[in-house]
Amino acid sequence: MKNFYNDNEKKYSNLLNDLKNLPKINTPENFEFNLMTRIQNKNFGDNKNPKINFSIYKFLAPSAIVVTVILLFFLLYPQKNEIQNQVIKHQSVADTQSLVSNLSNDNKVGEQLISKNEFKPKMIKKDISNQNTVQEEKSSKIQELLNQRSISVDDYLSGATVTNKAIQRSNVVKSGEEPIVDGFFVEKQTDKKTIEKYRNALDSLRKAQLKLDSLKKAQK
Amino acid sequence: MNRQLTELTDEELIKEFQDNNTLKAYEILVKRYKDPLMNFVYRYLGDKDSCTDVVQETMIKFYLNKDSYRSFAKFSTWIYTIAANLAKNELKRRKRRTIFSIDNNDDEKSLQIEDKMFLQPDRATDSEIKNEIIQKALLKVKPVYREVVILRDIQDLSYEEISEITGLPIGTVKSKINRGRAQLQKLLKNIYKE
Numbered sequence: 001m002k003n004f005y006n007d008n009e010k011k012y013s014n015l016l017n018d019l020k021n022l023p024k025i026n027t028p029e030n031f032e033f034n035l036m037t038r039i040q041n042k043n044f045g046d047n048k049n050p051k052i053n054f055s056i057y058k059f060l061a062p063s064a065i066v067v068t069v070i071l072l073f074f075l076l077y078p079q080k081n082e083i084q085n086q087v088i089k090h091q092s093v094a095d096t097q098s099l100v101s102n103l104s105n106d107n108k109v110g111e112q113l114i115s116k117n118e119f120k121p122k123m124i125k126k127d128i129s130n131q132n133t134v135q136e137e138k139s140s141k142i143q144e145l146l147n148q149r150s151i152s153v154d155d156y157l158s159g160a161t162v163t164n165k166a167i168q169r170s171n172v173v174k175s176g177e178e179p180i181v182d183g184f185f186v187e188k189q190t191d192k193k194t195i196e197k198y199r200n201a202l203d204s205l206r207k208a209q210l211k212l213d214s215l216k217k218a219q220k
Numbered sequence: 221m222n223r224q225l226t227e228l229t230d231e232e233l234i235k236e237f238q239d240n241n242t243l244k245a246y247e248i249l250v251k252r253y254k255d256p257l258m259n260f261v262y263r264y265l266g267d268k269d270s271c272t273d274v275v276q277e278t279m280i281k282f283y284l285n286k287d288s289y290r291s292f293a294k295f296s297t298w299i300y301t302i303a304a305n306l307a308k309n310e311l312k313r314r315k316r317r318t319i320f321s322i323d324n325n326d327d328e329k330s331l332q333i334e335d336k337m338f339l340q341p342d343r344a345t346d347s348e349i350k351n352e353i354i355q356k357a358l359l360k361v362k363p364v365y366r367e368v369v370i371l372r373d374i375q376d377l378s379y380e381e382i383s384e385i386t387g388l389p390i391g392t393v394k395s396k397i398n399r400g401r402a403q404l405q406k407l408l409k410n411i412y413k414e
Contacts (some may be wrong), residue, residue, distance in 0.1 A: 031272065
């Protein structure tokens, strides 16, 4: 190893000689005076502009605040595109729905009363079964509608025939100005006949109730 | 007392300065090392004004941080280390400045041997021209190699001292010196024809 470097020194002998013979550069004459003056005056040339230390912690607080504000904005800001029940918006449909729910409640009450008093009028059963079949029919209709490309809800709700228009299902359900809500559709389509049937059923239930009351009175 | 101080070694002088805050001891050390450091820094940076500042800073750092010197090290290696670090910092600062400057044509500049026919009268001697060419070539050598070549071949320090100053193992120092010399020889191929 030593020989290798010695050989190299021979190889660069001319260069090394020239490097050694380079003129020596000396300090200026006033070097010491300047230095001692600086020391006596305590002028140590401290940085007037202290180095600004980049620290990630300095950015933590403001970034946390920004993130919090963004999160709060998304959490608390009332969403404009909130999905609403379009059926409830539509008064006629809403009325129908409430009627249907009332009917089902009445059916339950009637069934409870009948089972309690072992009174089973055939008509009630028949009406309930009719209701079920009507609902099944309606659901199959809805399925058919879904399979179609477009529907007109207004026409359909008013009982008119379904016409195929070049409107998307979602656009029919929504007003069109609001964003598309895909996957939402009117679950229960009703028409006048159905409403009439439900009314009849309700009347029969009331009659049954009256009969029941009269029977109770007679028993007493 | 003054006579006695001048007879003391570097290590004894710094001890005197550390223990008794004797300014005279400091002055003697400054006298001893100002020129060697100036020569080293000038060969490393190639600019007299900035190298005077670097040597001044070195002496100021020595004055302020005298207690950080430990007696087991040689004073010369300690003060050379300070100077080398400051010179490297200056070089970095210059690089940063050249990165942001618009007229950065350093890469296009090539090392050329001047035609003696067109030299100014005060630079007419061969050795002066040669020295200037060598200095220019030295500045073209990579700083890591330049430092060790200067310390070894110009300042005449031992491998061990260079190892202490640079903080590199002796083997690495030797190989770096060799690479530096090779680079320098290649740059000066017009002078040193093999």
